[in-house]
Amino acid sequence: xxxxxxxxxxxxxxxxxxxxxxxxxxxxxxxxxxxxxxxxxxxxxxxxxxxxxxxxxxxxxxxxxxxxxxxxxxxxxxxxxxxxxxxxxxxxxxxxxxxxxxxxxxxxxxxxxxxxxxxxxxxxxxxxxxxxxxxxxxxxxxxxxxxxxxxxxxxxxxxxx
Amino acid sequence: xxxxxxxxxxxxxxxxxxxxxxxxxxxxxxxxxxxxxxxxxxxxxxxxxxxxxxxxxxxxxxxxxxxxxxxxxxxxxxxxxxxxxxxxxxxxxxxxxxxxxxxxxxxxxxxxxxxxxxxxxxxxxxxxxxxxxxxxxxxxxxxxxxxxxxxxxxxxxxxxxxxxxxxxxxxxxxxxxxxxxxxxxxxxxxxxxxxxxxxxxxxxxxxxxxxxxxxxxxxxxxxxxxxxxxxxxxxxxxxxxxxxxxxxxxxxxxxxxxxxxxxxxxxxxxxxxxxx
Numbered sequence: 558x559x560x561x562x563x564x565x566x567x568x569x570x571x572x573x574x575x576x577x578x579x580x581x582x583x584x585x586x587x588x589x590x591x592x593x594x595x596x597x598x599x600x601x602x603x604x605x606x607x608x609x610x611x612x613x614x615x616x617x618x619x620x621x622x623x624x625x626x627x628x629x630x631x632x633x634x635x636x637x638x639x640x641x642x643x644x645x646x647x648x649x650x651x652x653x654x655x656x657x658x659x660x661x662x663x664x665x666x667x668x669x670x671x672x673x674x675x676x677x678x679x680x681x682x683x684x685x686x687x688x689x690x691x692x693x694x695x696x697x698x699x700x701x702x703x704x705x706x707x708x709x710x711x712x713x714x715x716x717x718x
Numbered sequence: 719x720x721x722x723x724x725x726x727x728x729x730x731x732x733x734x735x736x737x738x739x740x741x742x743x744x745x746x747x748x749x750x751x752x753x754x755x756x757x758x759x760x761x762x763x764x765x766x767x768x769x770x771x772x773x774x775x776x777x778x779x780x781x782x783x784x785x786x787x788x789x790x791x792x793x794x795x796x797x798x799x800x801x802x803x804x805x806x807x808x809x810x811x812x813x814x815x816x817x818x819x820x821x822x823x824x825x826x827x828x829x830x831x832x833x834x835x836x837x838x839x840x841x842x843x844x845x846x847x848x849x850x851x852x853x854x855x856x857x858x859x860x861x862x863x864x865x866x867x868x869x870x871x872x873x874x875x876x877x878x879x880x881x882x883x884x885x886x887x888x889x890x891x892x893x894x895x896x897x898x899x900x901x902x903x904x905x906x907x908x909x910x911x912x913x914x915x916x917x918x919x920x921x922x923x924x925x926x927x928x929x930x931x932x933x934x935x936x937x938x939x940x941x942x943x944x945x946x947x948x949x950x951x952x953x954x955x956x957x958x959x960x961x962x963x964x965x966x967x968x969x970x971x972x973x974x975x976x977x978x979x980x981x982x983x984x985x986x987x988x989x990x991x992x993x994x
Contacts, residue, residue: 579737594725601723638737641744650733650740657731 575634582632586654593661600668602716605679605708615678616714623679623710625666628689629659630701656702660684663706676710683707755886763878767871772818775874779838797825799848802992806854807841807861813930819868823861835864835873851941854989858931859938862924869923872916921969922976934986935977939970 611617631639631652638651663684671679684706691700803823811821819839831847841864851857867873928938977984 583737597725601725604721604723606721634737634741638741638744641741641748644748645744648733650735651737654732660731661726 575637578633578635578637582634585632586658589658589662593658593665596665597661600665600672603668603672603677603679605664605668605671605682605706607682608680611680611711615711617711618714619676619712621674621676621710622707623667623671623674623676624705624707625663625668625670626703626705627659627662627666628701628703629655629662631655656686656704659686659702659704660706663704667706667708671710674710676712677716678711678713679708680711681708752886752889755889756882759882759885760879763875763882767874767878770871770874776818776820776838779836779840797827797845797848799845800825803843803848803857803861806858807865810858810862810927810931811865813927814865814869817865817868821865821868833860833864835867837873837877839868841865850944851991853937853940854991855928855932855935855937856939856941857991858928859924859935860941862927863917863920864924865927866920866923867916870916870919872920875916918969918972921973925973925976925982926980929977929980929982932986932989934983935973936984936986937988939973940988942970 635651635655639649642649667679684704687703689700689703800823803825807821807823811817821839824840824842826842826844828844829846830844831850832844833847834842836842841861925935925938929935
């Protein structure tokens with residue numbers, strides 16, 4: 558009987574952890590996407606583009622470095638799915654939405670940084686990703702992912718139309 | 719140059735598969751692969767086992783690992799009852815003429831009542847089982863049952879299945895952790911079905927030995943009657959699924975039927991166990 562209870566705990570615990578991680582994780586993700594879409598619409602008119610140089614028609618009065626960075630972590634459920642994927646291969650779909658959110662959030666923070674500094678456009682936008690190592694598992698564990706967006710903020714006399 | 723601000727595309731970089739669906743498909747698929755591997759190895763073991771000569775088995779498993787199993791380290795006396803168990807085992811195995819094994823009984827300090835047949839002719843009986851056994855006839859049936867496993871070579875099959883299961887789990891990369899337990903549990907449940915028939919065959923063989931020794935089979939199954947019946951309730955059912963020797967009313971009835979068919983008397987004196 559003891560072994561039955563023990564087994565029930567051994568199976569029930571990771572299983573409820575999975576359910577918990579899924580419910581909480583997907584709620585967080587849904588809310589994050591909602592906030593992302595609101596701000597994307599709000600700042601739609603602030604260009605953040607990848608041009609290396611300013612278009613000739615833009616009249617720049619000021620410029621400077623602007624950055625936006627976000628660190629995002631993966632939940633137990635997503636890691637479980639990715640772990641299964643690791644075995645058979647294929648697209649790690651569970652990480653796609655996490656990275657998508659991180660990229661878009663980083664660009665939004667880049668725009669926010671630019672506006673705070675008094676710029677109204679960003680050119681030469683670049684995105685970089687780095688893995689935040691976790692101290693456990695000899696630094697092989699993943700604590701989170703950073704997405705950094707950086708570029709040159711510009712103050713244009715006339716916003717582009 | 720005109721600037722035409724567009725909102726990021728929601729649909730390109732993120733797959734639309736629902737995560738729960740993804741989880742179910744992956745778990746089912748991988749479990750299926752694992753089960754297929756396990757069944758394939760188990761079948762291979764079943765084909766191989768009858769071809770392993772008992773002499774080879776005894777030579778491979780000479781019992782040198784026993785010092786670990788029976789806890790008889792230096793300065794620690796073995797269970798005083800092991801001589802009694804050993805003696806009973808010798809008497810019983812005498813009724814299986816020309817058996818190729820050098821049988822030996824070992825008492826393991828463990829509360830859980832259980833008995834196991836190990837390769838090389840070593841039968842391990844837990845002290846918890848000896849504590850609960852009330853007569854020599856009961857113990858004789860338990861030992862006879864384990865001898866039955868040797869006759870059908872189930873102990874090698876069991877070992878092979880265990881190895882196969884370990885192999886599959888390792889191949890899947892789950893040596894430990896919660897997921898491993900989930901799959902181990904499923905594997906255990908699946909494995910129980912395999913074992914039912916083996917247990918019944920070992921029961922019949924063991925009962926035959928008991929009859930040969932005492933001239934009757936009275937009291938042999940009494941030990942089982944005192945264990946929880948899996949049909950009594952939910953907890954008993956779970957316990958019985960997890961036990962290596964599930965005991966049910968059906969099993970005891972099957973024993974009575976076998977005794978009747980073979981003409982083994984169900985009446986006779988029950989000998990108390992001379993352990994105290």
